[in-house]
Amino acid sequence: MSIHDSYLGLAQLLGYPQEMDGLLATYANVASRLAECGLSSAADPFGAFLRSSTLAELQEDYVASFDFNPKASPYLGHHLYGDNQKRAAYMIRVKQEYGRHEFTPAQSELPDHLALLLGFLAHLARRGEESYRRQFIAELVLPGLDQMVAANPGPRQAAWQSLVATVRQLCSADCREVSTC
Numbered sequence: 001m002s003i004h005d006s007y008l009g010l011a012q013l014l015g016y017p018q019e020m021d022g023l024l025a026t027y028a029n030v031a032s033r034l035a036e037c038g039l040s041s042a043a044d045p046f047g048a049f050l051r052s053s054t055l056a057e058l059q060e061d062y063v064a065s066f067d068f069n070p071k072a073s074p075y076l077g078h079h080l081y082g083d084n085q086k087r088a089a090y091m092i093r094v095k096q097e098y099g100r101h102e103f104t105p106a107q108s109e110l111p112d113h114l115a116l117l118l119g120f121l122a123h124l125a126r127r128g129e130e131s132y133r134r135q136f137i138a139e140l141v142l143p144g145l146d147q148m149v150a151a152n153p154g155p156r157q158a159a160w161q162s163l164v165a166t167v168r169q170l171c172s173a174d175c176r177e178v179s180t181c
Helices: 003-013 020-036 044-051 055-067 076-081 085-100 114-126 130-150 155-175
Strands: none
Touching: 003 020, 003 114, 003 155, 020 044, 020 055, 020 155, 044 155, 055 155, 076 085, 076 130, 085 114, 085 130, 114 130, 114 155, 130 155
């Protein structure tokens, strides 16, 4: 599994749950990739939650976790700036970067949605734009992930937050000049 696949897999896991078999396979692949990279699997609580849940339970928990708790919001701009003009400027910048790098999101989400940002990182990895990808992560992704991880939305969101911590861990490793992944 490549860094492209890792980002794509994490994007799928952080999107609204659609199909159990695909989610289970994606999680197994991502966990395996993290182990190959020497990264501990911070996502183990998510994996356990995924394996013990039905699709309906996952969907219900996803909505309860991300849609009804501002501390767990999947929008990085929200964590960085709240809901004001600075967030709007952040989203405009992110959307401009999508356009500059010929990325057309498959989802109709706001540009600062974590799953969309991960899809963009996968796109950059597929295109071999390592230097730019690392710069984008450092400037526009890690600061928001740091805030999102620090928000500590509560025990109900622990499984999903473990997945966010995994994204933070992978992005941080990828951002190093000599990446281990």
